[in-house]
Amino acid sequence: MEIIVTHVNADFDSLASLVAARFLYPQAGLVFPGSCEKNVREYLETINHGLSLYSIRQIDLNGIKRVIIVDTNSSDRIEGFDSIFKSQPVIHIYDHHPGQDPKISPEVSVIKDRGATITILLDLIREKGISITPALATLFLLGIYEETGSFTFPTTTEFDLSAAAYLFSQQADLKTVNRFLAQTLSAIQLEVMADLIKSRRIHFLAHGGNVMLLKSFKDEYVSDLAVVIHKIMDMAGPQAVLAMVRMKDRTCVVGRSRVPEIDVGRILLPLGGGGHSSAAAATIKNINLKEVENKIIDSLDNRTEQSYANIKDLMEERLPYAIQELIKKTAETADQASYPCFVVGGLVRDILLGKTSFDLDIVVEGEGIDFARLLAEKVGGEVKKFAKFKTAVVTFPNGFNLDVATARTEHYPHPGALPEVKASSIREDLFRRDFTINALAIQINAAHYGDLIDFFGGREDLAKGLIRALHPDSFRDDPTRIFRVIRFKKRFGFEIEDGTESLMGKALADGMLDRITNQRIREELIQILSEGQPYLALEALQNRGILVRLHPELALSDNFGFLFHQIHDLLFHFRLIIGEEEIEPWLIYFLAMTEDMDFIHTEKFVSDLKFTRRQKNKILTARKRSRQIVELLTTSPEDLTPASIYRELQLVSTEALILVLARISLLPDKNLSEEAKKRVATYLVHLNRMKVMISGEDLKQMGLPPGPDYTQIMEAIFFARLDGKVLTKADELDYVKTYFR
């Protein structure tokens, strides 16, 4: 069995071609798509040719040996393409649309540059000496008239004209042609159509695909522009069309798309338009046609590859109220100053992951620093500018710091160096980020509040649990991303996308780690050690040979997993009793991570990483004293007085004490570790906060001459207090009287 098919939304050229092809393939069934243009339907209802037209559902698709396709060569436009072509039939194509669909490999392909497909088929029929009835001549003429815009479209050829002349000679009825064509396009519509086709140009999209751009200028109003665009889509067969027609004081833009990747609704959004992904429109006043075109091109270049979503509801549901308020204030300022403004980075990722986030980063398209100044003025806050990086920090009256950046691109003079910054758009700003899941933004201007900006498929990667670099040079541009990829992988339990994994492997093999400054390594280490469960990422760094590259002696001890878990549990305990701020958890983990290094190496490592003096002191003192403290707390602890505990413990940081306790907790004697934990807790909550009540003034009034003795006296009182020998101020005064007078 063989069939002749044509495209959905059939017009007169497709109907005429379908019927004409039957003369060439007399055995074939005619498959007419259910959908056709209104005037074609009316024609079929009015004029009876005795044709048997079948829909795809009416025929048995098994055993189709040959398929003749007319007036299209695109599989997307054939109803039921996949089912028809399942049995891999022989394909013949007759068409006047340029291009070749890779899904179809025809045995015969007659694609010619003609105004209408029927012109091609009519030639073949005439070659065979077949004559046609006046009714069919009329149908064929309808096809030519419609498809060439009554011979006005630039696609019209001399072959169409001579085909029409022949059809006239076969008694084609122009009255019938007029009757059905008149319903399609008016004279002005035909004129616009001719203009639009003449102006056509193809705009190629960065990530593949193309859009046909059309424009026309008319002094009068043109009704039903959509019908005109529909015709052009049909004739020229592009993936998508954006047509701009200037009429009097406004420009109407109509967009149509055949492919899901090109979302015309989204493209016209920045122009105030609306609609669906396949059909949309916008009307723009007060700007000229060229400006409209520029805006469309901007929008195409920026937005077409991303899928559109609005996540306003998620923001309301998942962001802390205080952050929502900050965003509102920021958005108001942005709207007043006409800056497109976006929330970017980790917060967007976390909202989509269903996590609460407080880390607000703002990017504006335009002058970020100027915007920060306006925002600070509005909220009565302060602004700190970093002109070189075009960034600023706005401190709100409640102390909250908001980072504001200018949408920017970065140029890396050499791998691992600090970027040079120049102003650019949000797309480029996102493109310079590390991974797709971190390259998401949410627009916050009122008109687009909650629009998710996702050029690189970050949302899909979040759903799939994949970490993916944005481009092949990512790890070379900034090798610290090696640390980041591992950190995020472990934090979210994600996989590293295969391509990204090999890029990372290559960067490591090429020695890119050596290009990172020690300060940046320190910051990355601190970030990793600040994770909830840092041992997972550390283990991954060790397994990939990264730790040993940081320092040849850096190796995790055998039971480091237990130790890290202990620290994690103790942190929970101690945070409850002494509060969050006083502990820097990363420092405890750093001490644990370097436990097996000897003192000299630790000292060198800490100096190389350029820790601050305070951090360095904490780390090295802990290293020197921890062992002694473990001993003190574990050998005959019953003899310990509060004062003797204090004397030893006050020499080291709280972080060091937590590490000491973690070590003790791993000893087999559980009573011992519980006792030790209590002692350290007493020290932290109680002893460490004790103060002497009397002052130097009191001593003076007691007649003691001021001098170095005062310090000694105060210390003695303090220790007496620690051991519970004095409780009140009166006790302290008595104590002085007894021992120092």
Ligand code: ATP
């Ligand atoms: P976290 O939850 O750990 O804070 P984050 O994604 O917010 O994660 P930050 O280090 O605060 O991480 O960075 C904020 C954003 O800046 C990131 O989401 C990412 O878009 C971008 N970014 C940070 N560091 C880099 C880098 N080295 N290369 C590229 N982009 C980066």
